[in-house]
Amino acid sequence: MMEQFRYESGQLLCEGMAVDALAAEYGTPLYIYSKAALLGRFESIRKAFAEAAPVIAFSVKSCSNIGILKILQEAGSGFDIVSGGELARVLRAGGDPRKVVFAGVAKSDDEIRDALDNDILMLNVESEAELDNIQNIAAEMGTVAPVALRLNPDVDARTNAKTTTGKKENKFGIDLMTASRIIKNIALSPNIRLLGVDIHLGSPVNSTGPYTEALNKLADFIRDHRSPRSQLEYLDIGGGFGLLYRDETVPSFQEYADAVLPFVKKTGCKLILEPGRSIAGNSAILVSQVRYLKDNGTKHFTIIDAGMNDLIRPAMYDSYHFIWPTKSNRTPPSHLFGAADAPEYIAREAADAAAGGGREMQPDGLILTDVVGPICESSDAFAKGRRLPLVNRGQNLAIFSAGAYGFAMSSQYNSRPRPAEVLVDGDTVKVLRRRETVEDLMLGEEL
Numbered sequence: 445m446m447e448q449f450r451y452e453s454g455q456l457l458c459e460g461m462a463v464d465a466l467a468a469e470y471g472t473p474l475y476i477y478s479k480a481a482l483l484g485r486f487e488s489i490r491k492a493f494a495e496a497a498p499v500i501a502f503s504v505k506s507c508s509n510i511g512i513l514k515i516l517q518e519a520g521s522g523f524d525i526v527s528g529g530e531l532a533r534v535l536r537a538g539g540d541p542r543k544v545v546f547a548g549v550a551k552s553d554d555e556i557r558d559a560l561d562n563d564i565l566m567l568n569v570e571s572e573a574e575l576d577n578i579q580n581i582a583a584e585m586g587t588v589a590p591v592a593l594r595l596n597p598d599v600d601a602r603t604n605a606k607t608t609t610g611k612k613e614n615k616f617g618i619d620l621m622t623a624s625r626i627i628k629n630i631a632l633s634p635n636i637r638l639l640g641v642d643i644h645l646g647s648p649v650n651s652t653g654p655y656t657e658a659l660n661k662l663a664d665f666i667r668d669h670r671s672p673r674s675q676l677e678y679l680d681i682g683g684g685f686g687l688l689y690r691d692e693t694v695p696s697f698q699e700y701a702d703a704v705l706p707f708v709k710k711t712g713c714k715l716i717l718e719p720g721r722s723i724a725g726n727s728a729i730l731v732s733q734v735r736y737l738k739d740n741g742t743k744h745f746t747i748i749d750a751g752m753n754d755l756i757r758p759a760m761y762d763s764y765h766f767i768w769p770t771k772s773n774r775t776p777p778s779h780l781f782g783a784a785d786a787p788e789y790i791a792r793e794a795a796d797a798a799a800g801g802g803r804e805m806q807p808d809g810l811i812l813t814d815v816v817g818p819i820c821e822s823s824d825a826f827a828k829g830r831r832l833p834l835v836n837r838g839q840n841l842a843i844f845s846a847g848a849y850g851f852a853m854s855s856q857y858n859s860r861p862r863p864a865e866v867l868v869d870g871d872t873v874k875v876l877r878r879r880e881t882v883e884d885l886m887l888g889e890e891l
């Protein structure tokens with residue numbers, strides 16, 4: 445349930461601000477973040493894992509605006525980065541490099557040098573070849589590189605095939621046999637300091653089972669591979685904690701913590717977490733204006749001014765985002781609003797899809813419609829066969845749960861300037877990123 449996005453007197457508010465007023469002032473499509481929602485989630489994960497006093501390394505790739513990073517940094521967050529560009533963002537936001545961990549299968553020499561120069565907490569190494577390269581670079585620089593080995597525990601995260609990362613067939617991490625050999629030979633790498641091990645299973649992982657399964661393997665691995673040359677003092681369990689988009693059963697942070705903390709105790713390790721989606725996801729909405737309505741005799745389309753370039757998750761992962769007009773007198777039928785009729789609403793979608801759709805006005809006053817964008821691709825749809833109140837051209841729709849992998853994955857495809865991002869804090873608003881202009885589109889190009 446969301447407190448910071450709620451309907452009052454028939455209009456959607458973000459904290460103390462009317463969403464329609466923000467849309468009128470800053471234009472659409474528009475990303476609107478709630479500072480209280482963001483910080484609330486951060487505090488909630490910190491509280492759940494408090495016993496282990498973890499380094500919480502927010503996953504920059506999930507939401508990389510430096511204004512957002514600054515808020516989290518001020519709340520005590522560290523950062524999980526996957527590129528030199530992300531390190532630059534963290535430093536610009538005032539982030540502490542001593543709380544930065546760096547993952548990624550293809551780190552460049554420059555990125556490795558930059559990370560060592562900035563004295564980050566550790567590089568999470570994904571292959572033997574990468575470790576050799578880091579050893580060589582650290583030797584050249586006359587320094588010792590702090591690393592963790594990213595282990596691939598061969599555990600099924602039971603999530604979307606495109607976002608599962610901890611199975612043997614995925615490109616991520618090092619299998620346990622190879623990792624074992626690397627650790628035994630660690631003396632051959634005098635410029636490496638092995639600080640620990642890390643995993644990241646996938647995203648979202650909507651149950652605690654995969655963590656337990658992986659940590660069982662890791663606890664044994666850590667016990668068997670501790671030595672003066674490899675103290676393995678850090679255990680980094682990655683991110684992947686679930687988020688409520690539709691009707692998922694998502695463990696609370698406390699439930700994840702209850703599953704994980706016994707292993708932390710058993711290994712005696714310091715804990716690192718890398719949450720992204722679970723912190724940022726429900727801290728923002730994407731607001732989009734209805735441009736046209738179209739009925740082709742078989743189907744009804746609600747054509748909006750946001751496209752897959754602004755929010756690619758539905759097109760890329762078939763993701764579900766709840767959508768509702770910013771003006772509405774009924775409680776939106778979504779679990780996000782704790783609505784009693786949410787299960788029924790969702791069940792009817794499934795029934796409609798099975799019946800091949802339709803377009804008639806429904807007895808409950810909702811119309812069955814596809815919500816689509818302006819991009820010249822059939823995959824440019826935010827929802828297919830969704831029941832929405834009948835809206836008029838010019839009205840706004842809110843696309844919920846857009847804070848993670850939303851703007852961060854946006855592009856200028858179809859030469860569309862990207863939306864503005866604004867932050868609401870109580871009854872004040874701040875532009876975190878101005879809307880791009882047509883000039884921005886051609887920046888760096890030459891005739």
Ligand SMILES: *Cc1c(COP(=O)(O)O)cnc(C)c1O
Nearest residue numbers: 503547647683684718719720721
């Ligand atoms: C993407 C990623 C995360 C964050 O995943 P979420 O599901 O957003 O929490 C954490 N760690 C690594 C290594 C990642 O690649």
